[in-house]
Amino acid sequence: MGLSIEHLAAKYIESLLIANFSRRTIGNYRGTLGKFMGYLKSYQVDSPDQITKELLQDYQAFIAGEKNKFGRNNAVKSQNNTLKIAIYFCRFMADNDFILKDPTRGIRYAREPKCLPRDILSPAEAKKILEQPDHQTPTGYRDRAILELFYSSAIRNEELRNLDLSDLDCPNATLMVRHGKGNKDRYVPIGKTACQCLEGYLCHIRPVFLRDFKPTDALFLSNRGTRIGHSCLDATIKKYARMAKLTKKVSPHTFRHTCATHLVNNGMNIRHVQALLGHASLSSTQIYTRVAISDLKRVLKKHHPREKTTKKEARVPE
Numbered sequence: 001m002g003l004s005i006e007h008l009a010a011k012y013i014e015s016l017l018i019a020n021f022s023r024r025t026i027g028n029y030r031g032t033l034g035k036f037m038g039y040l041k042s043y044q045v046d047s048p049d050q051i052t053k054e055l056l057q058d059y060q061a062f063i064a065g066e067k068n069k070f071g072r073n074n075a076v077k078s079q080n081n082t083l084k085i086a087i088y089f090c091r092f093m094a095d096n097d098f099i100l101k102d103p104t105r106g107i108r109y110a111r112e113p114k115c116l117p118r119d120i121l122s123p124a125e126a127k128k129i130l131e132q133p134d135h136q137t138p139t140g141y142r143d144r145a146i147l148e149l150f151y152s153s154a155i156r157n158e159e160l161r162n163l164d165l166s167d168l169d170c171p172n173a174t175l176m177v178r179h180g181k182g183n184k185d186r187y188v189p190i191g192k193t194a195c196q197c198l199e200g201y202l203c204h205i206r207p208v209f210l211r212d213f214k215p216t217d218a219l220f221l222s223n224r225g226t227r228i229g230h231s232c233l234d235a236t237i238k239k240y241a242r243m244a245k246l247t248k249k250v251s252p253h254t255f256r257h258t259c260a261t262h263l264v265n266n267g268m269n270i271r272h273v274q275a276l277l278g279h280a281s282l283s284s285t286q287i288y289t290r291v292a293i294s295d296l297k298r299v300l301k302k303h304h305p306r307e308k309t310t311k312k313e314a315r316v317p318e
Helices: 005-018 023-042 053-065 076-095 123-130 138-153 157-161 192-210 230-243 252-265 270-277 287-291 293-303
Strands: 174-177 186-189
Touching: 005 023, 005 076, 023 053, 023 076, 053 076, 123 138, 123 230, 123 252, 138 157, 138 192, 138 230, 138 252, 157 230, 157 252, 186 270, 230 252, 252 270, 252 287, 270 287
Parallel strands: none
Antiparallel strands: 174 186
């Protein structure tokens, strides 16, 4: 008798550990694979050989029709990511001869709409948020340093949260981002203003948060002297966006999109933006060239013949 699907699922997760996937990625894969396992169980599929192309297509249709907590269908990208884990698992079984035939052949992902990042901040809006923390208080100063670093470096929420003291090199204005997306390390530059805020935080503010608590290497600390939490960072950004009276939906990732867009708008080479963001593919970065509409408007105004129409020619008849 062959191995059960549950046993093979455990072996697949083990293969991710051996391949040195990050803990967060493995956790996401495990949860999404569990959803597929639940689907198989509901249809009494208990042998890997029972997984067919038709079953995977039915699972894809099930995902597409599923409603989220807001009563809406999940985004197509989310649907494809859910299906992707089931496909990866099936290919793992086929590649390792646990099943005779690969059932994923001919399975096509849904076409994803090419959506632009939403709620990009203007330079004035970003500045307004950065000015909200009360730097006369330890919490306010720490938060200002966090905001400046998000805007200056375009790093992700989890990447900032995982920073240690040794990752920051203020004299050389650089930051080592360890175990970023795809478990990759990269160096990123940080701006002068962010460096000044971080130096002040390290010298005068961080010791206040660490007082009476166990020493830690974490760069940013919570009020309990521990590494600042993922949800705390998200809540901090939202709080200052509300204080700035912005109607846009703002999150740590908004600052990542905003930083990249502003750099492209100001002429930074797209390859350099790719390196800053840690994108494996240039196509992921090129979306910011589509967001940078202000440059296009300026060029259009300069070169389009109709934009050179005189006031007399453009006058509305009385």
